[in-house]
Amino acid sequence: MSDNIEKHQLDKHHHHDSPQATRAEALESLLIDKGILVATAVDAVISRYAERVGPMNGARIVARAWSDPDFKQWLLADATAAITQFELDGGQVEKLVVVENTPAVHNVVVCTLCSCYPWAVLGLPPAWYKDPAYRSRIVREPRVLLAEMGLVLADDVQINVWDSSAEIRYMVLPQQPPDTLGESESELAEHVSRDVMIGVAR
């Protein structure tokens, strides 16, 4: 096979049946037929990267806050400064504010105007975060919408909705599950999902 990259057209007008898409599909199908590759393994890798790589930074921050009370205090007072120790390589960090869940208070994050999101700590936002229905209903009827999304909160739990902007991004610090006391930071981070840090799960 030639090393000459020009032999394939670098088609920038990509669409569903671009030459690259067809070639990629042909390669995958061939490797599967030969028993070199399993399609579900490819699916698993893709979802692992999508769900873990981005939110992983946020999960590490939460895990440290759970393990280190001084760090937690600092994080809640000045998250932008507190997270510099994590050497996040996810681009610039806007002013980050971390809001703490308690038994009596639940926090949830939205961007009512567009899709401002704490990218540096949570990766790319999920598709529903940009959905107009989420952006309006989480403000108008948060309890109803959260219940529809699978989070049923008792009536006496106060819900705070935080509206992100270009200047300020919010992240939720969830409560530590009681059965995780004493775990290491990397074990703790395993319990922290993206949705919990947005506040649509608890």
Add this chain to the structure above:
Amino acid sequence: MVDKVADNLALTGAGAPPMANGELVFDAPWQGRVFGMARVLCEAGVFSWDEFRQRLISNIAIWEQQHSEQPAVHDETVHDNPVYSEHVYYEIFLQSLSMLLANKNLYAEAELTVREAEFLARPHGHDH
């Protein structure tokens, strides 16, 4: 587990894929499939990531030489690595992967060409 994932990411250094705010960026599904295939094959021991990466780096260099008059497309959505558009990067990625596998005699080049022709001959509108 988290640290293990982080160690195995191969997301930094020369030849690293387009990312935005710490997240991989794909602008078409085939790009994710190609990336996933390479990671699976690497984890299965078919090749080492470094072996693949060296090939990728040299193919990127070739591409840049050939397009020196036309700088690699800067896609606004790719903040961390403004050198390549996702499309160009994964085009080269796909070529590097198929070359590496063919060189390892995991398939014959003709087989891929035949399979590709079969897929191209599908009725228009077929899209998995």
